[in-house]
Amino acid sequence: AQKITQTQPGMFVQEKEAVTLDCTYDTSDQSYGLFWYKQPSSGEMIFLIYQGSYDEQNATEGRYSLNFQKARKSANLVISASQLGDSAMYFCASRTGGYNKLIFGAGTRLAVHP
Amino acid sequence: KAGVTQTPRYLIKTRGQQVTLSCSPISGHRSVSWYQQTPGQGLQFLFEYFSETQRNKGNFPGRFSGRQFSNSRSEMNVSTLELGDSALYLCASRPGLSSTDTQYFGPGTRLTVL
Numbered sequence: 693a694q695k696i697t698q699t700q701p702g703m704f705v706q707e708k709e710a711v712t713l714d715c716t717y718d719t720s721d722q723s724y725g726l727f728w729y730k731q732p733s734s735g736e737m738i739f740l741i742y743q744g745s746y747d748e749q750n751a752t753e754g755r756y757s758l759n760f761q762k763a764r765k766s767a768n769l770v771i772s773a774s775q776l777g778d779s780a781m782y783f784c785a786s787r788t789g790g791y792n793k794l795i796f797g798a799g800t801r802l803a804v805h806p
Numbered sequence: 807k808a809g810v811t812q813t814p815r816y817l818i819k820t821r822g823q824q825v826t827l828s829c830s831p832i833s834g835h836r837s838v839s840w841y842q843q844t845p846g847q848g849l850q851f852l853f854e855y856f857s858e859t860q861r862n863k864g865n866f867p868g869r870f871s872g873r874q875f876s877n878s879r880s881e882m883n884v885s886t887l888e889l890g891d892s893a894l895y896l897c898a899s900r901p902g903l904s905s906t907d908t909q910y911f912g913p914g915t916r917l918t919v920l
Contacts, residue, residue, distance in 0.1 A: 723905060725906045727908065727909075729911070734913070735894055735896075735913060735914045735916065736911060736912070736913045736914060737898070737911035738911075739908055739909070739911075742906075742908055744906055783849065787905050788905060792861075792862060792903065792905055793839070793851050793854060793862050793864075794839070794851065794898075794909055795851070796849040798848050799848070
């Protein structure tokens, strides 16, 4: 069965600094997708970045990058130049070809301090 | 392109009542999934519909049901409400059923059961 582990319940970072949010996944499938979402206090889940299991390069989307280490089954999110608006919950999720439903981790609450 | 919309945004019901939540996917998206989010259980998958057929189901009692219409709009129904059904219900759409498809979420419906 799929499992996503986010070991950091809460993190804080100073504005303009970079921060890494950890995510490890557990699957025996060879084909899978990894996703990161941001959830502000309003509740809406905002898609940030995607990494496919066969992608050889780490995904990047603006200030977001995904540090994908396949052998270690980790997919850490790196946010560069943090902004106050980055304060939110961040969820790592995965979907395998066989299971085909999105499984979420428990989330990490990020607080950006001025 | 308009995003995923959910109505209503807030609902207050009493135990024993039933409720229907509505979700309109992004134009062209044929898959709609529903999730329940609670502080204790996190994000849990309810079910997914594609072409008016339920394709995948989470581990929820039969009181939770859904359907999808020919225009891909979806409704979720919860009968005989319990206090524990108080949650944020999120709807997400994606183009198809590929494991690499990104799901885009709506703003959610916050249900309170008294």
